[in-house]
Amino acid sequence: MQIQERLFGDLFLQLNIDTLQLSLQAVRDTHLHSNHFKEEPEIRGSATTIEFLFLIGFFILILAWINFVNLSTARAVSRSKEVGVRKSIGAGKWQLxxxxxLEAFMINGLSLLLAVALYLLFYSIFISVVQKEIPLHSLFESYWLPIGIAGVLLLGTLLSGGHSAFFLSSFKVVKVLKNYTLPEKDLFFVKA
Known part of the structure; x- marks a missing residue:
């Protein structure tokens, strides 16, 4: 109480305050997790809102991957002759x-490059919407962003290209080259 009286004595008398409670908070928590402070220097953000928006974005990404699987499997029927010819001249299942x-990786990689280009193109509009300056170099200061981007690229490649890769490579050469049509049960994701 002696320290409080020495530091805040006049203020306590003016505001008629008997006690003062001090608490500490980590600096990294001041923007999103400072719910117990009444007087904030700026409007605080919401960690729940950011997590919700992240989940919405990830859900949209999963829907895009499922759509890509549907389209590539539907296209597989038209590429069945290519697979048959490649198998007949000696291509193995793992080569296919x-x-x-690799095709799925290239499509996902081009999509990633397009997303980065669109972000750079609309950067000034994004800054005016969020009303906060975010330097571009600060995005890559943390090693988590490049690792996350690489993980999404690899996961997207496996999810979007895995089904069609194993589906197309399992075609029988003789049936494909004799214009054999695939039964309905083999077209797993084709129907909408």
Missing amino acids: IHQFL
Whole structure:
């Protein structure tokens, strides 16, 4: 009480305050997790809102991957002759799987580059909407962002290209080259 009286004695008398409670908070928690302070220097954000928006974005990404699987499996019927010819001249199952996974990787990589280009193109509009200056170099200061981007790229490649790669590489050469049509049960994701 002696320290409080020495530091805040006049203020206590003016405001008629008997006790003062001090608490500490980590600096990294001041923007999103400071719910117990009444007087904030700026409007605080909401961690719940950010997590919710992240989940919405991830859900949209999963829907895009499912759509890509549907489209690539539907396109598989038209590529069945290509697979049959490649198998008949000696291509193995794993060569075909690698080819289709590489195609999926390239499509996902181009999509990622397009997303980054669109972000850079609309950067000034984004800054005016969020009303906060975010330097571009600060996005890559943390090692988590490049790791997260690489993880999403690899996960997207496996999810979007895996089904069609194994589906296309399992075609029988003789049936495909004789214009054999695939039964309905084999077209797993094709129907909408």
